[in-house]
Amino acid sequence: MKLIFLWFFNLLVFVQFLSAQNANQFSIPAEANLKSEFSNTLIELSDRIIANQITDEKDNNFGAITCPHCNVLHTRAAESVYPFAISYLIANDKKYLNASLILADWLFAQQEKNGSWKETPEEWTGTTTDQVLMLALTYPLIEKYISPTKKDIWKNSIKKGADYLLRIMTPEFASINYCATTTASLASVYKIIPDSNYLLKAKSLAHRIISKMDSDFFIQGEGGRENKNKYGVDLGYNLEMSLWGLGLYAELTNDDFVKEMVIESINNHLYFIYPDGMLDNSWGIRSNKWTIYGGATSDGVILSFMLYADKFPVFASAAYRNLLSIRNNIQNGYLTYGYHHSLIFNDPPCIYPTFTKAKSIAMGYQRATDSSINLEKIPSNNKNWSKHFETLNLDLVRTKNYMTTISSYGYKDYEKRENSKYMFRPSGGSICNLWIDGYGLLQAASSTEYHRWEPMSFPEIGKNLPLTPRIEYSDSIGYFTNLFEFDAHQKLLQDDSTITVTAQGELRDRRWLAGGVSYSLIHRFTDNIIEKEIILTYHDSCPDVKIIEPIIFKDGMTLEKIDSKNVLIKTPENKFLFKITQGNGEIILNRNNDLFFSPYPALKALPIYIDISKPIDNYKTDIKYQISIID
Numbered sequence: 176m177k178l179i180f181l182w183f184f185n186l187l188v189f190v191q192f193l194s195a196q197n198a199n200q201f202s203i204p205a206e207a208n209l210k211s212e213f214s215n216t217l218i219e220l221s222d223r224i225i226a227n228q229i230t231d232e233k234d235n236n237f238g239a240i241t242c243p244h245c246n247v248l249h250t251r252a253a254e255s256v257y258p259f260a261i262s263y264l265i266a267n268d269k270k271y272l273n274a275s276l277i278l279a280d281w282l283f284a285q286q287e288k289n290g291s292w293k294e295t296p297e298e299w300t301g302t303t304t305d306q307v308l309m310l311a312l313t314y315p316l317i318e319k320y321i322s323p324t325k326k327d328i329w330k331n332s333i334k335k336g337a338d339y340l341l342r343i344m345t346p347e348f349a350s351i352n353y354c355a356t357t358t359a360s361l362a363s364v365y366k367i368i369p370d371s372n373y374l375l376k377a378k379s380l381a382h383r384i385i386s387k388m389d390s391d392f393f394i395q396g397e398g399g400r401e402n403k404n405k406y407g408v409d410l411g412y413n414l415e416m417s418l419w420g421l422g423l424y425a426e427l428t429n430d431d432f433v434k435e436m437v438i439e440s441i442n443n444h445l446y447f448i449y450p451d452g453m454l455d456n457s458w459g460i461r462s463n464k465w466t467i468y469g470g471a472t473s474d475g476v477i478l479s480f481m482l483y484a485d486k487f488p489v490f491a492s493a494a495y496r497n498l499l500s501i502r503n504n505i506q507n508g509y510l511t512y513g514y515h516h517s518l519i520f521n522d523p524p525c526i527y528p529t530f531t532k533a534k535s536i537a538m539g540y541q542r543a544t545d546s547s548i549n550l551e552k553i554p555s556n557n558k559n560w561s562k563h564f565e566t567l568n569l570d571l572v573r574t575k576n577y578m579t580t581i582s583s584y585g586y587k588d589y590e591k592r593e594n595s596k597y598m599f600r601p602s603g604g605s606i607c608n609l610w611i612d613g614y615g616l617l618q619a620a621s622s623t624e625y626h627r628w629e630p631m632s633f634p635e636i637g638k639n640l641p642l643t644p645r646i647e648y649s650d651s652i653g654y655f656t657n658l659f660e661f662d663a664h665q666k667l668l669q670d671d672s673t674i675t676v677t678a679q680g681e682l683r684d685r686r687w688l689a690g691g692v693s694y695s696l697i698h699r700f701t702d703n704i705i706e707k708e709i710i711l712t713y714h715d716s717c718p719d720v721k722i723i724e725p726i727i728f729k730d731g732m733t734l735e736k737i738d739s740k741n742v743l744i745k746t747p748e749n750k751f752l753f754k755i756t757q758g759n760g761e762i763i764l765n766r767n768n769d770l771f772f773s774p775y776p777a778l779k780a781l782p783i784y785i786d787i788s789k790p791i792d793n794y795k796t797d798i799k800y801q802i803s804i805i806d
Contacts, residue, residue, distance in 0.1 A: 203450075206547045207495055209484075213477075213540040214265045216502060220533040221262040223508030224255050225274045227526060238277035242526040245631065250295045251302055252526055253282035254309040258533040260316040261540055272320060275313065282306065283332045290339035297631055300339075301349040304357040305474075307336035309534065311363035330368065337364040341376050347403055351387060351396030352416035352473070354380050358424035366427070374428060381424050381433050384417065389566040392440035394418075398460045398597045399588035407586040407597060408567065411456035411465060414444050415473035415535070422482040438487075441479055445493055446562060446571055448476075449578060449610050450555045451503075452496030457607035457620040458569060458582035460597040463628060466512045467619075467776045468500040472527045472632050475501075475535025481542040492550045494539055501532055513777030514616075515728065520634070520777070527632060561674045563667040570667045570676050575702040576804060580608040581676045583663035593685040596628035601643040603657030604665050604678020604696045609705075611804070614749055616727045618644055618780075621773035623658045624685065633774070640770040642725045642780050646682060646694055646709060648718040655682040655690040655718075674700040682720075691715035704803045706756075711787070713794045720787045722760070722798070724753070725771050725780035734781050736764050742783055750805040758798030759788035 227241045240252035259275035262268075286292055291300035310333050318326060337360065344357045358381045361373040387395045389408070394417050398407025418437055425434035447455040454476055456465040464471040477494045484491035504511050510528040511517075554560075555578055562571045568583040583604045588595035599622045601607040607620035620643040627633040647656040657663070663680035676698045681689035697708040711720060726734065726744055735743040739761045744751040755762065763784040771780040790796045 203496065203499075203550055206549050208545065208547045209481075209491060209495055209543040210540060210545045212495060212498060213536050213543055216498060216505075217258060217533060217536045217540060218262055218266060219505065219508055220510065220529055220536070221255070221258055221271060221274075224252070224526065224530055224533065225259070225270065226508070228274055228278065230277075236281060238279075238281035240278065240526060240530070243523045244525040244634070245296075247296050247631070249526065249631075250282065250285050250292045251305060252530050253278050253285075254305055254534055255530045256282070257309040257313045258530070258537040260313045261537040264316065265540070272317065275317060276321065279310065279313070279329070282310075283328060286332055286335065290335035290337075292336070294631070297629070301344075301353040303336050304340055304344065304353055304360045307333060307340060308356060308360040308363055310336070311360065311367060312538075314367055333364055334368050337361060337368070337370075337373060341372060344376075344380065346383065346387075346396060346405060350405060350412070351384060351394055352412045352420070354396075355384050355394075355417035355420035355424075357420075358384070359420045359427070362424045362427040377424055377428065378430065381421055381430065384421060385433060385436050388436065388440060391564050391566040392436070392443050393564075393566060394440070398586055399590050399595055401589060407460040407588070408584075409456065409459035409461040410444060410447055411454060411459050411470040412461055412473055413440070414447075414454065414476045414479050415469050418444070419474070419476075419478040419482060419535075419538075422479065426482065438483055441483070441490065443564075444479075445489070446554050447580075448493045448496060448553055448555060449608075450496070450553070450612070451610070451615065452493075452498065452500035453608075453610070453616075454497060454500070455580050455608050457580055458567075458584055458601060460584075460586055460600055462600045462620070462775075463596060463622045463625075464632065464775050466504065466528060467514065467616075467778075468497060468504055468510075469532065471512060471525070471775060472531060475532045477535045477539035478542070481539040484542065485544075488548065489551045489553055491543075491548055493553050495550060496553065498536070501536075511777060512775055513773075515772070515779045516777040518728075518779055519636070519772050519774060525632060525634075561667055561669045561676075568663070568665050570665065572674050572676065572698075572700050574674065574700050576612045577700055577705065578608075578610045578612075579606050579698075579700070579705075581605070581665070581678070581698060582607050583660075583665035583678050583680075585661045585663075587661055587687075592687070596626065598661075598685075599623045599626070601641075601645075601658050602663065603645075603660035603680055604663050604676070605657060606644050606698065615729075616778075617751070617802075618642070618725065619727055619776060619778055621776065621778070623656070625773070636772075636774050638770060639772050640767060640782075642727070642771060642773050642778060644722075644724050646696070646711075646720060646722055648682065648690075648692070648720045650690070650716070650718045652690060653684045655684050655692070657682055657694055657696060659683040659685055659687060661687060672701060676700075690718070692718065692720065704801050706799060706801045708757075708797065708799045710795065710797045713790065713796075717789050719789070722785040722787065722800075724783040724785070724802075726783060728779040728781055732781065734764055734783065736762060752803045752805055753783055753800065754803070755785065755798065755800045758796065760785040760798045760800070761788075 263271035660680035
């Protein structure tokens with residue numbers, strides 16, 4: 176039966192993969208009814224989750240949600256109680272109400288004596304805040320459908336969970352997103368159980384989190400610890416967890432100070448929503464779980480935008496676009512890890528992305544008006560601009576046809592160093608996202624080394640190579656690349672016709688040690704051409720250096736080598752020319768093709784290698800090459 180299921184699943188996902196390949200050629204309507212749009216996708220996701228629910232009353236896990244990928248009953252999947260309840264309001268079908276009620280009963284049975292829930296199959300209890308919040312939001316919706324005895328069970332479980340958060344939740348205990356969610360959890364519980372201690376704790380946490388915003392309004396606190404304090408910025412967790420948690424808290428408690436700071440922060444995060452709704456977390460310290468539309472286990476951006484959509488229509492437009500990005504990654508009702516999920520995996524994805532984004536969409540639904548609204552342009556729709564984020568050492572560039580993110584973000588986990596899951600994100604001045612108007616992703620980043628940092632959510636994949644464009648070499652000492660350069664100097668310059676981003680640094684190993692070759696990496700952008708110039712300086716060694724430019728695969732794509740300096744990139748609808756214009760380098764194709772894939776984001780690529788000739792009677796070499804759009 177399992178083989179039949181997998182065959183049928185793969186047939187479905189292949190058909191959907193072909194349509195997803197064309198999804199980048201998107202169009203945005205002038206207006207949309209967001210309540211209707213959210214409801215359609217929410218019902219699809221809820222139906223998928225319910226299809227995975229154990230409905231045999233004789234089963235000890237009656238009501239639980241199965242995960243076909245992990246073969247685990249994730250306690251967090253029980254947060255689906257809330258999207259199920261909202262689905263019942265939408266469809267007036269009691270299957271959703273019943274699914275919510277029996278799932279809640281199963282969750283109550285999993286609660287620990289101290290009020291927490293473990294995030295099965297792991298021991299982590301910080302996610303108790305997510306379960307408390309979903310129960311607290313669901314209770315007012317289902318209260319009239321349950322008996323007095325059952326009401327007491329609900330309230331008792333909510334109170335036990337809230338009291339646990341009251342005792343343990345601090346930035347010293349958890350990453351900052353858990354603290355932010357807890358502000359909303361405790362404020363929501365207060366509406367059911369009016370204990371003033373919940374509000375005092377929520378306010379204390381909220382204001383401490385605001386104090387951790389940098390001058391660009393990015394929240395620090397997702398990485399490793401320094402003297403017990405967490406630092407590091409992750410755009411995904413900021414938008415998908417922290418900001419909407421703080422915003423919901425501010426709404427429930429009328430905390431205008433927190434509200435104003437959250438709005439300022441969302442305004443800056445908005446630049447990272449690409450025109451097709453993609454959330455660009457290619458560079459964040461937790462980008463190892465980036466799935467194009469968001470993170471694999473974080474809730475989603477929709478509520479962050481919908482909280483203030485009435486006053487800022489551009490936020491509503493961003494929420495709608497992200498909804499489209501989510502839809503482009505749904506296969507057989509499951510939310511996958513990216514466009515090429517079915518090319519990389521033979522089985523359905525973990526249930527996590529499906530229920531986490533269902534929560535976000537459900538919360539967005541409740542705040543949407545039941546009428547059509549104009550869909551304003553978001554910042555990435557505007558052309559011929561660039562923006563430097565000083566606190567991140569990162570640049571966004573938007574020309575007529577291109578949009579790209581170039582990162583030299585320098586956060587370091589000094590305690591764990593090369594053993595830290597936060598230190599394999601792309602850096603060093605490389606492009607970590609390259610999107611083309613009317614085409615979609617041409618390049619994207621992935622972890623410099625893939626590890627199963629969290630066995631529950633990181634799948635086994637075997638050997639792979641990163642998708643990020645890079646400079647690299649290997650010798651007897653080790654592997655060196657600009658992607659491990661977290662001290663690069665990056666600057667942005669824009670004139671009337673060209674936008675230039677320059678990064679300078681050393682090729683380093685995974686321990687951040689230099690190998691004797693420094694580099695300047697210069698990107699020049701015009702309407703139709705990206706020119707890259709790489710200047711290498713050989714200080715103390717003269718290794719064989721390679722430039723690698725992976726091109727994200729698209730159905731029907733071919734790379735045709737014209738000669739040692741030119742490659743034609745062809746898809747059924749588009750053509751690009753890859754051309755070396757200066758320097759001693761030779762293009763090599765079909766090298767390690769099978770290794771250029773990633774689970775997060777689930778993408779495959781075809782690599783273009785440039786083998787650089789060692790300098791003769793000189794210690795420097797300079798190479799220029801272009802990627803141009805052919806009409």
